[in-house]
Amino acid sequence: MNDFTYYSPTEFVFGRDAETKIGSYAAAHGYKRALVVYGGGSAVRSGLLGRVESSLEAAATSCVELGGVRPNPEVERVRDGIRIAREERIDLVVAVGGGSVIDCAKAVAFGALYDGDVWDFFCGKARVQRALPIFCVLTIPAAGSEASSSCVISNDALRAKRGTNGDVFRPQVSFMNPELTFTLPSYQTAAGITDMVAHICERWFSGVGAVPVTDHIAASLIRTLMDAAARVLSDPCDYDARADIMWAGMLAHNDIAGCGRGLKPEGRAGGWESHALEHELSALDASIVHGAGLAVMMPAWMRYVWRVDPSRFLQFALEVLDIEPIDDGEEAVEDAVCAAIDELQAFFVDMGMPKTLGELGIELGDVDALVESLRASKGDVFGAFMPLRASDARAIYLSAFSDPALVRACYDDEA
Ligand code: NZQ
Ligand code: ZN
Numbered sequence: 001m002n003d004f005t006y007y008s009p010t011e012f013v014f015g016r017d018a019e020t021k022i023g024s025y026a027a028a029h030g031y032k033r034a035l036v037v038y039g040g041g042s043a044v045r046s047g048l049l050g051r052v053e054s055s056l057e058a059a060a061t062s063c064v065e066l067g068g069v070r071p072n073p074e075v076e077r078v079r080d081g082i083r084i085a086r087e088e089r090i091d092l093v094v095a096v097g098g099g100s101v102i103d104c105a106k107a108v109a110f111g112a113l114y115d116g117d118v119w120d121f122f123c124g125k126a127r128v129q130r131a132l133p134i135f136c137v138l139t140i141p142a143a144g145s146e147a148s149s150s151c152v153i154s155n156d157a158l159r160a161k162r163g164t165n166g167d168v169f170r171p172q173v174s175f176m177n178p179e180l181t182f183t184l185p186s187y188q189t190a191a192g193i194t195d196m197v198a199h200i201c202e203r204w205f206s207g208v209g210a211v212p213v214t215d216h217i218a219a220s221l222i223r224t225l226m227d228a229a230a231r232v233l234s235d236p237c238d239y240d241a242r243a244d245i246m247w248a249g250m251l252a253h254n255d256i257a258g259c260g261r262g263l264k265p266e267g268r269a270g271g272w273e274s275h276a277l278e279h280e281l282s283a284l285d286a287s288i289v290h291g292a293g294l295a296v297m298m299p300a301w302m303r304y305v306w307r308v309d310p311s312r313f314l315q316f317a318l319e320v321l322d323i324e325p326i327d328d329g330e331e332a333v334e335d336a337v338c339a340a341i342d343e344l345q346a347f348f349v350d351m352g353m354p355k356t357l358g359e360l361g362i363e364l365g366d367v368d369a370l371v372e373s374l375r376a377s378k379g380d381v382f383g384a385f386m387p388l389r390a391s392d393a394r395a396i397y398l399s400a401f402s403d404p405a406l407v408r409a410c411y412d413d414e415a
Contacts, residue, residue: 001211001260004269008254010147011173014247018177019052019137022094023059025173029133031092035085037066037105039097043139046183052096052137064088066108069097072286073104075155078118081108085132095136095171098192099143099152099290102136106151106169109134121164122153128166136174140184141246142192142291144199144253146174149268154283159369161283162377165268176250178242186233190351191291193229193245196252197222197344198274198294203258204316205305206270207384211260218257219319221248229351263384271384273305274298276377277396280370281362288360295353296360299345300400305386306337312385313337320344356402367397 013021026034034056036049043049044067053063066081085093085108095105110131111118120126136146145151149170152163181189200218225248231241251257258269277300278293306313310333317323317340325332349355362370371394381387388396 001213002208002262003265004259004262005266006255006259007167008147008170008256009167010171010254012147012176012250013173014176014243016177016179018175019048019180020055022052022135022137022173022175023055023057023061025135026056026061026092027059029092029172031061031133033088033090034061034063034092034094035066035081035088035090035105035108036063036094036096037069037081037101037108038095039067039069039071039101041067042183043096046180048137048139048180049096052094056094061092063094064090066104069101069104070286071100071289072154072161072282073100073107074286075107075119075122075153078104078107078111078153081105082111082118085112090132093132093134095134096139098138098140099145102134102138102143102145102171103151103153105134105136106131106145107153108132110151110166110169119155122155122162128164128168131166131169134169134171136171137180138174138176138246139180140188140192141181141249142188142195144196144249146171146176147250147254149255150253152279154286156286159283160373160377161279163279174250176246178239178246181242181246182237184236186236187289187292187352189232189236189245190229190348190353191289191295192249193225193291193351194295194348194353195291196225196245196249198291198298199252200257201298201316202270202272202275203261203268205302205312205385206258206261207263208261208269209312210315214257214259214261215315215319217251221251221257222320224248226347229347233351271382273383273385273388274301276374276382277301277393279377280374281357281360283373284366284370285361292353293360295345295348296355296357296400297396299341299348300396302341302344303338304392304396304399306341308386310337313340316340357397357400358402364398364401367394370397
């Protein structure tokens with residue numbers, strides 16, 4: 001087990017009606033003026049926004065709103081929020097939504113206390129040192145932003161999507177009511193579950209060997225998600241299945257599934273290769289849902305890299321999917337690893353996720369731009385399980401298209 005630091009300061013209020021307790025928490029902390037951030041309207045239509053604001057106002061915390069945050073949130077909306085936060089002398093940022101709303105709220109929370117432009121934090125010009133406190137009312141379990149140290153923002157003008165990390169903007173309190181997720185469309189439910197599995201896998205394949213205590217937590221989270229996914233997709237109002245998914249989504253990304261698996265003691269375990277590959281897709285086309293992009297890119301990445309450490313993939317096959325090689329010969333190992341990757345991808349596809357880049361509207365002609373943008377974001381070499389160069393990223397993208405003959409032709413061109 002490698003050295004690590006684990007810091008997860010968020011307080012969780014979990015269960016039915018959790019959101020109605022937000023006012024008493026704001027009052028207990030002495031907050032007086034909240035900026036309430038929300039998305040494209042689901043929280044308005046369900047009446048949730050009203051309930052949250054009523055609870056805050058009843059406890060003498062007045063509210064100002066920043067609505068219309070889109071999925072894959074854009075930096076201009078963040079700048080709007082920063083302006084409002086300063087003008088209104090906000091002392092609490094409340095996110096009512098999913099990863100996009102929470103990340104916008106986080107960026108407002110640290111951007112409001114910074115003299116320069118908030119994009120500085122996403123292009124490496126500045127590091128976040130302080131932030132306004134953040135409360136979350138989670139409406140879609142997926143990104144894990146309700147407890148994570150990450151914030152991911154898109155910049156349409158630069159056609160870029162970048163993340164920044166910092167413990168100071170981990171939410172202070174997250175209110176998690178599984179009933180709020182009953183209204184999620186099945187595609188969003190499935191994309192959310194895919195994202196959680198990806199958060200666990202990025203840490204599992206971190207370039208570090210077995211760490212049993214962490215590995216067992218990780219495997220059990222994925223197994224729980226697979227079981228709950230089937231239940232919730234047949235009955236969207238299955239409270240216990242929704243609750244399992246909501247809590248597992250938090251555990252998938254608050255770093256507990258990575259303890260001892262990092263190459264450095266500080267920071268997050270894993271090279272986050274599939275995420276880097278996906279973020280370029282949703283930067284290119286903001287209508288691409290993060291989890292759907294991962295459903296395509298993660299299996300493609302796995303098929304490209306598994307030979308670097310087959311034993312780690314065999315452990316995944318066994319602990320997560322009960323797949324074992326019939327003997328320890330090379331062919332049997334390859335069969336078992338490939339069967340595991342196929343089964344994981346089949347799980348995503350059975351939930352309604354895409355299998356190929358073509359299904360996401362990406363074309364072969366987009367690959368150069370994806371690879372170039374990835375290089376601008378991650379440098380010439382990135383990754384922990386296997387160092388990836390531009391040529392590797394290109395090969396992975398190409399392999400994620402549907403026509404294997406075309407892919408083979410491109411390999412031949414490159415040779
Ligand atoms: O905007 P509204 O109308 O609210 O609709 C949303 C949105 O269209 C809808 N929705 C949310 N709750 C709902 C609901 N619809 C019906 N009923 C409800 N209860 O769902 C759609 C997607 O919402 P979004 O917040 O975009 O989803 P998600 O939580 O998957 O967040 C995705 C974003 O998070 C980033 C992604 O890259 C992407 O930008 N990530 C953030 C991370 C972090 N901060 O730790 C880590 C992740 O790896 C990820 O990169
Ligand atoms: Zn993710």
